Amino acid sequence: MDAVVALHSAGNEALSVAMIASLSRAVFGGSTMEPARLGQRLFSRLSYRLLQCTTAERTRSDKTGEATAFHNPILERTGHPYARALLASSSGDLEALVEGGDPMNGPYMMIIPEVLQSSTALDRVFLNSVQGKDVQLRFICETLASYAAAKLRLERGESVRMKAVAAGTGLSLIVAYDRLIADGFDPDKITIQITDRDAVNTQKTRQILAKIPSTLRRASERETEGKISAETEDIFAEMSGESGSCQRGYDVVTAVGILEYFQGCTMVTTEKMLGLAELAESPSAGDLISRLSATTNFGGTLIINTYRPDASTRILELFGKRFDYRDRAKLRELMAMKNFGNARLIGSGNIYDLEVYEKI
Numbered sequence: 001m002d003a004v005v006a007l008h009s010a011g012n013e014a015l016s017v018a019m020i021a022s023l024s025r026a027v028f029g030g031s032t033m034e035p036a037r038l039g040q041r042l043f044s045r046l047s048y049r050l051l052q053c054t055t056a057e058r059t060r061s062d063k064t065g066e067a068t069a070f071h072n073p074i075l076e077r078t079g080h081p082y083a084r085a086l087l088a089s090s091s092g093d094l095e096a097l098v099e100g101g102d103p104m105n106g107p108y109m110m111i112i113p114e115v116l117q118s119s120t121a122l123d124r125v126f127l128n129s130v131q132g133k134d135v136q137l138r139f140i141c142e143t144l145a146s147y148a149a150a151k152l153r154l155e156r157g158e159s160v161r162m163k164a165v166a167a168g169t170g171l172s173l174i175v176a177y178d179r180l181i182a183d184g185f186d187p188d189k190i191t192i193q194i195t196d197r198d199a200v201n202t203q204k205t206r207q208i209l210a211k212i213p214s215t216l217r218r219a220s221e222r223e224t225e226g227k228i229s230a231e232t233e234d235i236f237a238e239m240s241g242e243s244g245s246c247q248r249g250y251d252v253v254t255a256v257g258i259l260e261y262f263q264g265c266t267m268v269t270t271e272k273m274l275g276l277a278e279l280a281e282s283p284s285a286g287d288l289i290s291r292l293s294a295t296t297n298f299g300g301t302l303i304i305n306t307y308r309p310d311a312s313t314r315i316l317e318l319f320g321k322r323f324d325y326r327d328r329a330k331l332r333e334l335m336a337m338k339n340f341g342n343a344r345l346i347g348s349g350n351i352y353d354l355e356v357y358e359k360i
Contacts, residue, residue, distance in 0.1 A: 001081045001123070003109040008204040016211045022112045024175050024182075027144065033111070033137045035349035036130040041311070044130040048311040048318075050074070055318050070319050082106060082126040086319045105168060107135040130312035134349035139172055141347030141354045142256050142303055147176040149252045149301040149356075150190065154180070159189040159225075163250040163295060165235055166258055167201035170194030173254065174208060174215065177228060181214040188226040193250070195233035205230040235291050236283050249297040255288075256354070260307035260323045262288050265334040268309060270322040285324065289338040296359040302340060306331050306353040313351055328353050 006012040007019055036044070055072045075083035106127040109115045119128070126132070146162065153160040162177075164170040173192055181187055196202050209219035215228050223229045263269070263278075264285035271278040296302050307313070309325050317323070326334070331353075332343055340357040347354040 001106055003112070003115045004105045007109070008105070008207055010207055010210075013211045016208065017213065019109075019112055019115075020175065020178060020208075020212055022114060023108075024179055026111050026113060027140050027175060028147075028179055033133075033140050035137060036133045040133075041130055041350065044315070045311040048315050051315055051318055057320075068320055078122055080122045080126055086316070105171070107132040108139050108168075108171060111136050111139065130310065130350055134351045137347055137349050138256060138305060138352045138354055142169065142254055143172040143175050145301075145303050145346050145354070145356050146173055146252055146254055147179055150176065150180060151183070151185070153251060154185045154189060159191070160252065161191045161193075161248060161250045161297075162252040163192070163254070164194045165253065165255040165292070165295075167194060167196035167198070167205045167230070169254045169256045170196070170205050170230065171208070172256075174205075174212065174228075178212060178214045187214075187218055190228075191223065191225050192228040193223045194228070194230045195235070196230075197232065197234045199232045202230050202232045235295075236287065249300065250295055251297050251300045252303075253292060253296045253300065254303045255292055256303060256305050259285060259288060259304060259331075260325070263324055265326065265330050265337075266324045267327050267330050268325050270317050270324075273309070273314075274317065285334055286337065289334060289340070293338045293340065293359065298359050300359045302357045302359065303346075304331070304335075304355060304357065306355070308351050308353075310351050328355065331355065 003019060007016050051072060051074070054074055055070055058069045058071055070087045072087060075087055106123070110119065110123070110128050110132065116128070128136075150160045150162060162173055164173045173194060177190060177192055180190060194202075194205050196205070206219065206221070209215045209228060209230060218227050220227045220229045222231060262283065262285035263281050266285075269278060270276075292302055292304075306326050306328055307323060308327060309323075313323065328343075328345070332355075335341070335343065335357055339360055341360045342358040344356045345353060346356055
């Protein structure tokens, strides 16, 4: 967790550069990352049953209305930042989401060999768990796919425009961009926009961009051609001409770790598994894919994931998180409605499948 804080905060330039370089070596060095094996999966199931028996809800009020905090003596005793994030919801309207920020970026840091070697036993329990290992595998596949799609266009002498629809997935594009520059491609032909609806997460992305040699002289707050930018944006808000942002579409779009919070075309939901009332929500999964379709150029690449139920994800449900689960068949059914096809599986774990779609 110290590595996450160091990377995303001001200062620690040399350390941040070293972490990005090590992360890049791990991603592009050909090392194999495997999902959790049977022993770890059995431990996850045992943990789920234990936490199910020992977790209690506590309703509290804040400025957004009522929210639920949770009590669990086992997690409280650990004092781990991830455990604290599970036990305390920041606000009522965001309670059902797994919010971004430092705890959720922790599994990415475990890809770095030096961080993994120096991690504590609790880091491994929380961040190198069944889901944590799937997150790491997802990050590696996402980065490789983004890099490959951009490289293909650059090798044809074309420019490439790339977009990440969350700060967490933006780290993947930063690593891919750093590699493209190291390979000698012209930075003037590469435009990247990293967005997040949370201004705090956007600022943390800017902190990274201001420290990495390949990005510090090309980073900006607003998108311009040949730059890499970090902006606060709600993907469902209509972009106005006054915003200062470029209105062209993108050739490579990553929307990883987002779809599982939107209803529609699911195999099962948290509410159904828990026997809870399932109220209609807006926007829907179809609305999200429509926005991504409008953002992606024809012939462009969209990288997106499934989310399957597992004991490790159901642990999060014990702390108020709500998910809409999809397998590959349901994902492809949803994507076909919004002009995405030619699906290609690029990575698969216990929880996630990562697929690349083409806008057709």
